[in-house]
Amino acid sequence: MVNFYREFPKLLDYILDSESDPEIGELCACGEGISTCCCRDCTFYRPTCAPCFVKSHLGSNPFHWAEVWNGTHFERHDISEVVPGTVLTVGHTTDRGNQCPYADYSKPLGFILTCLNGTHRTKVVFCECKASTVKRYDHLMSMEIFPSTLSRPESGFTFTLLRDFHLQTLTSKKSSYDYMEAIRCKTNNAFPQDVPDMYKNFVRVQRVWRALSNIKRNGQGHNIDKFLPFRPKGSVLVPCFACPEPEFNTPKEANTVTICNSNIAHSIIRHVDMLYIMMDGHFGLQRFAMVDDPDDISLLRGMGFFPVDDEYNAFVLGDLLTSEEKATCSKFNAVEMQNKLKFKGCVITGVLGVECGRHSIFLSMVDLQKGERFGNADFALARALRRFLPALTLGRAKFFKHIVVTYDVACQYFVKLKERFKLSFPLSDVSVMVDMIHMLVPKMHLAGHKEDCRYRFSLNYFDGAGRLHGEGIEPSWAETKQSGGSTQHMNHGHRHDTIIDFHNYWNWRKNRMMSGRLEEQLNEATKMRSKMIMQYKSLSRGHGQDKIEGWLKEPTAATRAPNGEWKSPYRMHTNPSIETADMYFLVPTQEEIMQSFHSKEKSDDAPQEAGASVVFDALKIEEKQRELRALVKSQSTPADDLKERRTKLSGEIKRWRKRYIKAAPLVESLIAAAPQAETIEDESLHLPSSITLAERTKLGLLNLSIYELKLREGEANTAVVGICNSLIHENLLSGVQRQHSRGVYQNTRSHQFINRVKAKRKAYAAQYRECRRRLLELNNLPSTATLPGYPTLQAKDMFQKNATQTRVLGEGKETDSWIWSYGNLRDMDEKEKLEFLSDGQYDYSFGVGGVN
Structure with missing residues (x-):
């Protein structure tokens, strides 16, 4: 900005120069008049005299303003005012720009034309060549002017203006009133009140334009229903092109899908032809109680997201009188949680929408009259399902083997869903499709439900849901809410048409950007796939194939026990009597390594092997030194106890040093020359790892170095196992605390x-x-070097997904750290790891296959 600020004087000069022209007052290029007229709408237009301006604009640009110099300043004039008697001929298409030989130019009509550069008061004459068959609005439409009325139009709006407003209101939700105020200011920014107010006419015209644009864009003007007979007749909805749709982007029979030239059971890849749907209510699209025009009906009634009013109102009225809704989840009740005061003065309290679950494209929508009720949701869901069943054929109804529907109150909505559908829609195939529905709760809303719901209705534990979160409809409402300020004051039909238009544009943008987004997600999934499979195989290897095979036999769905408790294989029970699944690691512990050394001592009868015992005891002493340092740091141990521990540890070190000197006599000089530490816990044991390689060679400690190396590896293995067990223990205790601890004393x-x-x-x-x-x-x-098999341990590595509770948001993209698969893949090089990863025997139905 500094560079611009420095050039302000020069930039201002250019702006001022654009508002005048040095050729004003000079002889016109025609040689007959003085140049007094400029055109700001044309690019590089040279000033001309008035007749030349009319001649150059009347045929091609009759709606450009003429900036006329009056001797002191420029005045803005319509083309009919530049030269008296100039009249625009409307509808004379045989000889554009010329006068109609049959029209009467003595009595031109005063016409108010609103275009992108302002509102013109111009003079027009309608072509009379075909006066008996062509009406005035036909002439205007042929010139891309939309009339304000069809009987005797005296005003109109250019197609360019209507297209511009349509795009601006779709992208910014700008109101018609604000847009027309801007047009008046464009016409005369000093005195906009002198410009005709065309707002009321514009509201009517732009509404018709919206409806016609939706009909045109969805192919109804080209009889698209003939080519897509399986879609609802006359529909103007922008569909989702990525979701499976019978006879459009999927085969008629999808019982098997060929992948890599091998048929895989449909139950494993059922997500390919599974329908995913989201439902949610939104209270930002209310409609106030106001004087309504009973003749104001939707121009797209039944063709868009909303149902026909008569059918829907009859259904809802019966539902409101007969239905009783009770909350089955103590922690989530959508109806009762709503603030009833915000519905005051509203005849419509909001809308309930249905979207496709993976791509967030609207399928249907209904108005809410009394908060969010099951009857509203039933009708909206049935209307969305009918989008796939226009012919009401049972074969098409059974195309989707499974339908996943996410709803924030699914736990209570699903209870009598089948009964309600079969009662409300007895003759429709949607009552057959309801048997395929699985009701689940979106992941973010799941945190507001009680614990049983988090296992019964979670997308995390449903086969085929993948990474679906079910919350995609929420961003849609954020965009929709911007239009609530204007639609809440509209008549009923006008409001429906506007909302349909806005949501159709949302659907179009989603489809337009879908390819790039799907590519990003595919690349992300490809990167995560290898990481996830590697971890899964490693964990399976660590638990052992017997346990994995036993777990695979368990049902994945939650079941209800006789005591009323819901049990799930993903739900950890913290009862101490229940056996927990401990992991084991394919690495030797410190004790196992020491036992192997003892075995070798006995078999080889080699007294020098006793050095292993010396190193092993030294490591135990170091462990006690670390414990003592931790006690001193915590300042929670009495001084007498510390003194006793130090005395005992000092005696152990003295006794151990005698054995150490016996095993390595040359080390005595090193110990004698070393300074004594201030405290016994900081005393150095002078093991081979504490001195350089040259000193080890000089003092004859190479054999002890080998023992220490192996025992240190075992100690590191033991430490990792201890970290893992501590994390499991910590998660279990935290779960018990959340479930049972009450009050300060218990929590402390x-x-x-x-x-x-x-x-x-x-x-x-x-x-x-x-x-x-x-x-x-x-x-x-x-x-700083990398040590194969022993990665650097960071604080973030000491983490485990808490198995005592359901998954939390964000965990699906994460994997547990390397400590949980520690050692299972240690002896493999990169090539072997790749072979392990792509093992042909690996069972993609979540088994361990040939992993030993």
């Missing part, structure tokens, strides 16, 4: 137990980091 006690587990986790993390540092020293590597 619970936190004490949880904090102890956290302290253990921190101790294991410190142990692993220390082991890794020592392993780098033993391998003669710098501290």
Whole structure:
């Protein structure tokens, strides 16, 4: 902005120059008059005399303003005012720009024309060549002027203006009133009150334009129903081109789908021809109680999102008188949670919409008269399903083997859904399709439901839902709400037409941008696929094939126990009597390595192998030193206890050093020369990992280095297992706390137990980091080097998805850190990992296949 600010004087000069012309007052190019007329609408137009202006504009640009110099300033004139007697001929298409030989030019009609550059008071004469067969509005429409009325039009609007307003109101939700005020200011910004107010005429015309545009854009002007007979007749809805639609983008029979030249069971890939639908109510599109025009009907009645009023009103009236709705979820009640005061003075409290679940494209919509009721939702859902059943054929009804419907109150809406549908729509195939419906709750709304609902109605645990979140309709409402300020004051039919237009534009934009968005999602899914499969296989390998096969036999759907509790295989029970599924890692622990050394000592009868015991005991002493440092840091241990621990540890170190010197005599000089630490917990044991490679060689510690290397690896393995067990223990305790702890006392006690587990986790993390540092020293590597099999442990790595509760938002894209698959793939190089990942025996029905 600084550069622009510096050039303000120069830029201002250019703007001022554009409002005048040095050729004004000069001789016109025709050589007969003085140049007094400019045209700001034309590009690079040279000033001319008045007759030349009329001659150059009358045939092609009759609606450009003439800026006429009167000696002191420019005056804006319509072309009929530049030269007295200039009249625009309307409808004379045989010889455009010339006068009609049969028209009477002595009595021109005063016509108010509104175009993109303002409102003109012009003079027109209608062509009389075909006066007996052609009406005035025919002449106007042929010149792309939309008349304000069809009987004897005396005003009109250009197609260019109507197209411009239509696009602007679709993108910005600009009102007709504001747009026409801007047009008046374009005409005369100093005195806009002197410009004719065409607002009322414009409201009528632009409404007709909206309806005709929707009919045109959806192919009804070209008899599209003839080519798409399976769609509803006369529909002006922009459909979703990505959702499965029988006889349009899917085969008639979709029982099997060929992938990679091999037939896979339909139950595994049922998402390919599964219909996903979202439902939700929105209270931002209200309509106030006002004097309504009974003759004001929708120009698109029955053709758009809304049903025919007579049919819908009869259905809703019966539902309001007979239905009783009770909340089945104690934590979520859409009707009762609504603030009833905001419905005061409203004859329509909002709308309920239905969208396709994956692409957020509107399918149907109904008005709400008394909050959000099941009857409104039933009618909207049935209307959306009929979009796939125009011929009412049972075969098409059974095309979708499964229909997933997400609704924020699905837990209570689904209870008598089938009974209501079969009662309300007995002769329709939608009553057959309702048997295929699975009602689920969108993921974000699921957090407001009680725990049973989070397992019964979760998209996370439904086979075929994939990454569907079911919340796509919420962003749609955010866009829709912008139009609520104007539509709430409209007549009933006008409001419907406007909302249909806005939502059709939403559907069109979604379809237009869909290819790029789907490509992004595909690329993202491709990147995540390998990561997810690798983790799944590694976890399966860690749990063991017997457990995996047993788990695969369990039903995935939630079932109700005799005691009324809902059980799900994804729901962890924290009862101590229930056996938990512990993981094991394909890596040796420190104790297992030490046992192998003992076995070798006995078999080889080699006394020098006793050095392994010396190193093993040293590592145990280091562990006690870490514990003592942690106690000192916490400042929670009495001084007498610390003193006792230090005395005991000092005796252990002295006894161990005698054994160490016996196993490696040359190390005695190193110990004697080293300075003594201030506290016993900081005393160095002078193991091989604490000195350089040259010193190890000089002191004869190479054999002990090998023992320490193996035992350090085992210690690191043990530390990772301890971290994992601590995280599991912590999640279990947190779940018990949320479920049972009440009040300050119970929560304080619970936190004490949880904090102890956290302290253990921190101790294991410190142990692993220390082991890794020592392993780098033993391998003669710098501290920043990568150590195969032993990654750097960061705070974010000590994480596990909490199995004691349902998934939370965002977890679906995450995988547990490397500690949970630690060691399972350690001995594989990159090639072996790729082969493991693409194992042909891998069962894509969530089994472990040939993994051993």
